[in-house]
Every structure is written in C-alpha cells, then in structure tokens.
Amino acid sequence: VSPLATLIGDVTVNDNAIIWPGSIIRAENSKINIGEYTTIFNGVMMFTRSQKSSINIGRYCIIESGVTILGCFMEDYIQIMEGSLLYEECSIGEGSIIIKKSQVPPGLTIPARSVLRGIPVEPIREQSRNDVLKQKDRAEHYSQLFMKIKEQLPNAQSYLLTLPDFIKLILQREK
Template identity: 30%
Template sequence: MRRALVRRAAQHFRSLCSKPAPPGEGPNHRAIMSLDADTIRPYVQPNAFVAPSASVIGSVVINDKSAIMYGAVIRGDLALIQIGALTVIGENSVLTAGAVDGMMTPSDAVSTGLALEPELWVGDYCLIGAGVTLKGCHLMGDNIVGHCSSVAEGATLGRYAILEPGTSVGEGVSIPEGEVWGGSPAQKVRDVTDDEKLQMRQGAERRYSTTASHAYEFLPVGFGYLEKEALEKTDAAVASK
C-alpha cells in the first residue's frame, strides 16, 4: 500500500513538472509602454530587439539593429532618449533623462508643437555593459561603457571613448575622443588603440547576430511558445520518418 502511494505521488509530481505553471495574477508587464493616453509612444525599429523583461517607456527612439537586453529600463517620461544603431544596452542598466522641476515633459512638447532634442543620446556602435546608469548624458558613438559604471547629467563621451568597469563620470565631465577612463571619480588611463577601434565595429555586428536568435525565441503573447515548440517537435518527427 505504501509503495503504491509513493508511486502515485511520484507520477503526480512528474506530471506537474512536465507542464509550466499557468500565468500568475500579478502585474502584466509590457516591454514597450506608451504614456499620456497613448500619445507618447516609444519608436523601435522593426529590426531592433527589446527583451521581454526590459522596460522602454515614453519618449524613446531605438534605431536599427540595436538591442535592449533583459531587465534594462529606458525611461523617457520626462525627456527624449535616443539610442543609435547597432548599440546594445546591457542587462539591468537604467537610462533616464529630465528632471521634474522646470523641465518640459514630452506631453508638453507634443501639445505645444515643439520639436524635442534628445537629452540622453547614445550613439551608434555603443556597448553599454550590465548594471550601467546613464542620466542626461551624450555618448557620441563607438563607445564602450563597462559593467556597473555611471555617467551623470551633462557628461559627454567622445567617439571611441571607453570606460572601464565600475567607472563613475561626474556631472558635466567631457571625455575626449579615443581615450580610456576609469576609477571613481573617472580619470584618464590610456589612449585607445587602432585595433580596439576596429574591434568595436566588428563586435557590434556580432552582437546583433546574437540578439537575432533571442528575438526568434520571443513570442509576445502568453504561453504561445509552447505551441511553437510542439510544432517544431512534430515537424522534426515527420522529417525523421
């Protein structure tokens, strides 16, 4: 009798593990979210990738072949944020722009017909590491920002500028083109080599090809991926006969 109960319990446990749990009743996360009754919408190029657990909110522009990785937050509720082409925003990084006091919000600009200049600009061919904080700064392009670094308001990174992991760039600091900076506060470490400049462009292309496989696996609605996997298994079984 005891063995039969144990056997039935094991079968029940295996049946539970063979199927994913149904969706919970928690908040319905949206990776791309509009504001102000859908008047302030993010613009994401069709060939860009936004991970399902990322948050792209409000006045944000994401250009060709760029990727917003898992857990990243790009919050354009107070000012425009623009991401260039072939740029990767790493896991759990946070990009914000604008201040509550004395700052025209995107909804104000739309209602008055004013054009917005991006307050936070990340140029083309940039690699932003994991856990990075960018606020109201400008990255001119071909930049690498190491993991867990921060760049404050009004700071500028010239082309081919690199920040080592854990670097802290203060307000209004201007980092010249082709220099490597590190530390807290940030200081120049050395010049960028020609090989490093070449690798930035080549690395951007490789990163995009990697994120394409992530985009293929992502289905935006519910548990639709289960049906996709079942169809793939059926097709494979038919092909093997």
C-alpha cells in the same frame, strides 16, 4: 527589444539596436536616442531627470550590465563597462571606454578614444583607431546574436537566459 525591458516616454531605438531583459529606459523629462547596432545589456537603467538630462547613445556602442545613465551624449563606438554611473550633461567622445564601476561626473567632456576609470574617472590611456574599429565588429556580433537567439528560440522565456547560457545554447545548436 526584449519583452522584459521597460521603455517609458520619448525613447527612440534605431535599427539593429538591442535592449536585453531587465533594462529600464525612462524618458519622461527629455528624449533618449539609442543608435544603430548599440547593445544595452541586462539591468541597465537610463533616466532623464530633467529637460537638461537628455540621453543620446551613438552607433555601435556597448552598454554593459548594471550601468546607470542619468543624462549623457555619447558619440559612436563607445563601451561603458558594468556597474558604471554617468551623470547629467557629460559627453563621451568617439571610441572611448569607461572601465567597470567608474563614475563620470556631471558636465565632464571626455575626448575621443580615451580609456578612463575611477571615481571620478581619470584617463589611463588612449585607444588606437584600429581598436576603435573593432568595437563595430563587437556591436554587430551582439546584435546578430540576439536576433539569432530570438529566431531560434521564439518564445520569450528561451531568449531571456543569461548571456553565458545564451552563448552555450547557440553553440550547442550549431553543432
């Protein structure tokens, strides 16, 4: 967890989950659980606005920058792309992708391996099982990258660069 991320209330961050700078995770009214190897990128906001708005994010998920989650149950291997908004009591099936700047309305149940976009979201295709398994590799990569940066650059300012700057720095050090 980056020292510049804010966690308030009943938040559980499981092994190898990563929370990047600027994320705000507030579990004041209900629990928030972040699964193993899940990456929460910069500027993600999660709020539990009521007792019915708990948030569960499964394993190997990637939540991109600028996403807002107001209550949701997510299975494993899910990707929520930048700027998307997820409302209370929605449920997202394993291996699904929400395309950037989309909105998932309250109470919507999304089947496994769905790819959706729009306001409100509509399905555009289904992922193969092989595509879903690639998500595990991506999630593990981000977890390892964060830990590598933290080890090589132990002071907080160094590992709070933007993601492209992080990657450039790591590649330069590996030469």
